[in-house]
């Protein structure tokens with residue numbers, strides 16, 4: 001593909017990038033849906049050619065090293081993130097842990113946001129620590145804490161924005177400036193935003209990570225992860241991915257590619273409905289506080305409007321009546337099912353404290369990141385907003 005064609009596709013709007021299958025201008029008789037190449041290996045003409053494919057990192061060598069369907073999907077993810085390159089993984093945690101292990105070694109130090117996804121916290125606090133990689137967890141909404149925690153050994157700053165489940169928004173550009181000054185990596189978990197709402201690389205991150213299981217997959221039927229960034233960093237992560245065998249199956253990759261075509265349409269509708277529901281909940285006396293960055297009352301509203309293009313499809317709220325009221329409310333719902341995860345076409349709701357990742361999984365460190373027992377997290381799907389609001393009203397009548 002010539003550079004000018006790449007420039008052309010980079011100039012397209014988000015929905016055009018998402019919907020188009022081929023970007024190289026050819027008009028050959030090609031299927032408009034990329035074929036699923038299920039073969040794990042490809043016949044070659046000679047041993048010498050096999051060697052060349054291996055050296056060149058071809059995606060027709062052996063599927064753990066690459067696969068044409070997987071490559072097409074990764075390429076689409078890179079295009080949507082505005083990245084030079086992307087890799088896809090068997091889960092979000094696969095992307096996160098592989099990326100961390102690619103850039104960190106014994107003796108290195110990490111400054112990480114304290115209220116990141118509990119299992120990312122656990123990885124840094126257990127496996128990485130056992131490997132000799134120390135992490136200091138800080139409140140990343142306070143930039144001074146990041147600067148104060150950084151040491152000569154610091155190799156990486158790690159943030160997640162908006163954060164799970166309290167929807168805190170971290171200033172990517174400001175943290176990126178700190179990382180650049182110290183010549184360290186900045187990794188950003190952008191799962192809650194998706195590339196439709198936020199592009200951390202353009203704001204100074206060196207790598208953007210996604211649990212693709214959420215908005216990117218979008219149908220609660222596939223587990224995957226994405227890492228996107230510059231080619232040299234991605235080449236290093238690919239080496240480690242091949243060794244860990246943490247690749248995405250071609251069939252699942254095809255499902256992800258199909259989902260990415262509708263990402264913007266889905267997330268826009270999810271944002272619109274989530275904002276309506278956030279406003280509705282904010283007006284109710286049974287709710288003590290709504291966390292949604294697009295609400296005018298959010299402490300993150302200004303920053304969110306600077307670095308995002310919408311508030312996202314997830315909101316959380318604290319019940320005035322605490323944990324008991326949260327359970328009465330959720331159990332009274334008829335339309336919205338209780339389930340974990342987020343970003344799918346169907347709305348789902350959970351009480352994060354029920355999973356109690358913070359205390360069960362994180363031990364003593366968990367008390368630092370424990371969530372309010374009355375906090376409820378709602379992932380807004382594609383249903384009609386009125387039906388969702390009626391269901392929430394039903395739940396609120398139960399606690400009124």
Ligand SMILES: Cc1ncc(COP(=O)(O)O)c(C=O)c1O
Nearest residue numbers: 091092093117164191211213224
């Ligand atoms: C913000 C965030 N990052 C990472 C993950 C891990 O993703 P996966 O379950 O696909 O491994 C999750 C899962 O909920 C998440 O919410």
